[in-house]
Amino acid sequence: MKHLTAKTKELVLNSTLEEKISYLRKQKWIPYPQADKIMAKLEDLKNYPTVDRMPNLLIVGETNNGKTALINKFYKKNNPYIREGEYDIVVAPVIVVQAPAEPDEKSFYNKILEMLNAPVIKSENPDFKLRRIISLFKKLEIKLIIIDEIHHVLAGSPLKQRVFLNVLKYLSNELKISIICVGIRDAFNVIQSDSQLANRFETMILERWKNNQSFLQLLINYEALLPLENPSYLTENSIASKILAMSDGLIGEINTILIKAGELALKSGLNKIDHKILDNIDYVSPEDRKKILRRNIL
Ligand SMILES: Nc1ncnc2c1ncn2[C@@H]1O[C@H](COP(=O)(O)OP(=O)(O)OP(=O)(O)O)[C@@H](O)[C@H]1O
Ligand SMILES: [Mg+2]
CATH class of the missing domain: 3.40.50.300 (P-loop containing nucleotide triphosphate hydrolases)
Known part of the structure; x- marks a missing residue:
């Protein structure tokens, strides 16, 4: 589990599913x-x-x-x-x-x-x-x-x-x-x-996040704190671009996506985030939320 910090690794090894989910949902500071x-x-x-x-x-x-x-x-x-x-x-x-x-x-x-x-x-x-x-x-x-x-x-x-x-x-x-x-x-x-x-x-x-070195660094730092046993390789190009597109480049959305994806990864037993997990989380991007709102108002 080289992809994790020592503290997260210990948590992965010694916690129940509920404890991992609770840790995942806790507010964290990811440096960037x-x-x-x-x-x-x-x-x-x-x-x-x-x-x-x-x-x-x-x-x-x-x-x-x-x-x-x-x-x-x-x-x-x-x-x-x-x-x-x-x-x-x-x-x-x-x-x-x-x-x-x-x-x-x-x-x-x-x-x-x-x-x-x-x-x-x-x-x-x-x-x-x-x-x-x-x-x-x-x-x-x-x-x-x-x-x-x-x-x-x-x-x-x-x-x-x-x-x-x-x-x-x-x-x-x-x-x-x-x-x-x-x-x-x-x-x-x-x-x-x-x-x-x-x-x-x-x-x-x-600035809004773009697909550059800073964004990849954020994902690396984030992945190290996700209590997932298997590496997700979030910086792999197609996964990074997918997260970025879903989030509209806002860190609050990136955070929500990774919490939801982490939770599904844990519950499904896959223990890593991949394209399929990202496709299956219950998440609507800010852009789609606006569209839905417009459609319902007009
Ligand atoms: N470095 C970070 N690591 C992890 N989560 C973060 C980080 N920065 C922001 N977040 C999360 O993103 C969300 C939005 O962040 P924040 O509330 O700071 O936005 P804001 O720019 O102050 O927005 P607003 O203008 O609406 O007040 C929060 O849920 C926060 O926990
Ligand atoms: Mg604020």
């Missing part, structure tokens, strides 16, 4: 080159010395293509910790907030306060909220703020957009920390629309 690159960039920004114009980053990708999984992975490596000493101090190098669905600065501040486990006082004036946030950020020695789903707050009227962009600028200038915005392509367009922000943000993209 672009994620490593973005993760290295985030690490670099976290350690960046304080300068007047802190560099910021915008991570753009289509829906279901691994943005949130990536920042969660980074956050896990950078959890808050206690610096022991005369006074034990809580240090939180990174904070992750979900942008509120409403493009409104007050809800945004509330989200940040919630993340910091600070009291959220509904009637509090936004300026006071902001002052509390700034003081908490300094106290916790926060180096990076990651704002996921940034396109929500940038999707409002031009006036609301402007207010929010000013909040980002203010946070960046006042706190001298790097801001990481994460979202779909719309976010890129809005940030580009403000020249002051555009030149403070570098953009990194999570």
Whole structure:
């Protein structure tokens, strides 16, 4: 079982079918080159010395293509910790907030306060909220703020957009920390629309997957974690192209396909994924889902 990691091999040898299926369905992190690159960039920004114009980053990708999984992975490596000493101090190098669905600065501040486990006082004036946030950020020695789903707050009227962009600028200038915005392509367009922000943000993209070396590397890494006794040779050209075509190039779909195929491979006793298994899983590609929806609506 050279195709498996030591841990997966042990699991294959010592687990029941149910245990293998349960492991298969568990959320896993499969490394891939672009994620490593973005993760290295985030690490670099976290350690960046304080300068007047802190560099910021915008991570753009289509829906279901691994943005949130990536920042969660980074956050896990950078959890808050206690610096022991005369006074034990809580240090939180990174904070992750979900942008509120409403493009409104007050809800945004509330989200940040919630993340910091600070009291959220509904009637509090936004300026006071902001002052509390700034003081908490300094106290916790926060180096990076990651704002996921940034396109929500940038999707409002031009006036609301402007207010929010000013909040980002203010946070960046006042706190001298790097801001990481994460979202779909719309976010890129809005940030580009403000020249002051555009030149403070570098953009990194999570492209749709293509049949290239990165994709093959992802499949190799994935296969090593599938609890299947026999090698599937997922990188074999026709299997790799098939998975890619079924998935529409989105990592969330690749993940779903491999879980379903792995499960069928286990239940069928074949213990590997091949063309036949892929043809027989209960899976509808995103493109076909859209077609079905259109057909049913029209
Ligand atoms: N590196 C990875 N290894 C394994 N699974 C992954 C990986 N990256 C993403 N996934 C899976 O793909 C799915 C979609 O990922 P994610 O939620 O990060 O997408 P997203 O880009 O944030 O989408 P949205 O814009 O809709 O929020 C999730 O189920 C996630 O577990
Ligand atoms: Mg997401």
